[in-house]
Amino acid sequence: MDAKVMIQDLAKALATQKSIDKKAALAFVQSFFDVILDGLKEEKYVKIKGLGTFKLVDVESRESMNIHTGERFEIQGHAKIGFTPDATLKDLVNKPFSHFETVPLADDVTEAELEAVDAQFENTISYQESDLPDDVESDSAGIETTDETVDNSDDVYQEVKSTVDPTLVSSTLSAPVASDDVEEVAAGKSSSTPVEFYPEVSYENTKTLSSSPEVEVENTDEVPVESARIASVLSEDDKSEIKPEDNQTNMEPEEEKEYLDYIDDSEESERRKIRRYEWIFGSIFALIAMGIGYFIGYVHLASRFPNEVEVIVVDTVYIEKEPVDSTKLPQTEPVIKRDETTPPLKTDTKAVPKTNTTQPAKSAVQEVKPAKPVPQPEKQPVQSAVTSDYSKYPQVAGGAYWIVGTAQTYKVRSGETIRIIAERFFGSRQMAPYIIKYNGISDPDHVAEGTILNVPKLESKKK
């Protein structure tokens, strides 16, 4: 390849091939090219079968400019030797690329887009490679949680939380995305996994969002409706899939913001990829959420006109077991109760006994449901006693620890970041959010030297 071949080499090859004298072969090659030149001189045109056509092309004189002096001068008209290879030679040389074909382009494709596609392709490849180990890790986490959820909903609740949160907060950004992936996979594999996993994530969200009144209002209304909706969903699998995704959409932007706080600059490109993934997931969830919203609205409307709702076919699975705050929404329950045949009267009687405000959770699914919409931890049925204590302090949404007070104060020294301080006190840079939250730092990236920080005392949520 790329070697240079002299006519001597050609003559040698010719001599061996035709078994003639080497000298004669060389003479022949020499005269071969000489004749081409002679022919060009005579006729300005020489065609050789198998090789191609040599042609003299006249170039007209033109003006040009000396690039150094800017002086104009004229390039004299001259003849140029052009060579057009024979078709057979052309094909032979182009053999490596012969499988390519000229393809028509769509009107809206630009050259930049073509390049972008190339780049994207490369990106996705590298992304998939880097993602692999994380995927495996969080997969196992997901499985672990499922097992435990089966027996005790309360424990599960916290268990899941602790497993999920580190990934959310963690500085390696690929982790959360990976867990998203896993959730998707798990949803396909077994119905039980997502049931626990999703609600958990969503809970954190609503917690983060709790400051906005809009969410709160929506939630309080939703509690019974939500359960109603779930009851009405025909199969358990459906339930688990639909519900969590609804919440997932809520959290998408908030969650992302949280990530961004902890991202190092070096991870910027990775973040971009992740964002794309998040966007895809987000849009999928949004679509599903829209469907759910429609359904909720339908049930809600129906609850206002109990008599007309009887048409709705609903599955009453475990409504009786679940004592729901009937004072809030007496109508919803009846609606669910009713089959086509049941009269409205029956529903009223059923609703009456359910008057206690906090209800013991019967199953993991039900337990998580009330927890999710309620923004304040006190309202959580199980943890109401404990959380009242924690609510005195700002808590990190979705964190694995409660902030229960100030352990000590610390003066920031030159060159220190919150992450470094977090590593010193808690052994991990991923604990930085606790310090940020507890001290109400608005700009965690820039903490002035000499700032006095309260280092929070932490207590694991997992008992």
Next chain:
Amino acid sequence: MNNKRFITEVASQTGYTNKSTQDLADSLIKIMAAQLEEGNSILVPNFGTFEVKKKNERIMVSPMTQQRMLVPPKLVVSFKPSTSVKDKFK
């Protein structure tokens, strides 16, 4: 000058018959083609250089239909005359 006249001319210079000249010329061209196929360049003193060049893919607009086409990359044989030959034809 077409191929037939070219062969006759070479034959008269080298003393071979037209037939054997054609035969030799074919062999020579085959040898050259084989070298070019390998990607080698052929240097012929006082004549020029044959070499293989890669042309990048490009977007072409059909003048007839205004349809834009993606033209694939290709390898082409190029011939660059030596300076002595260039001077000769000036």
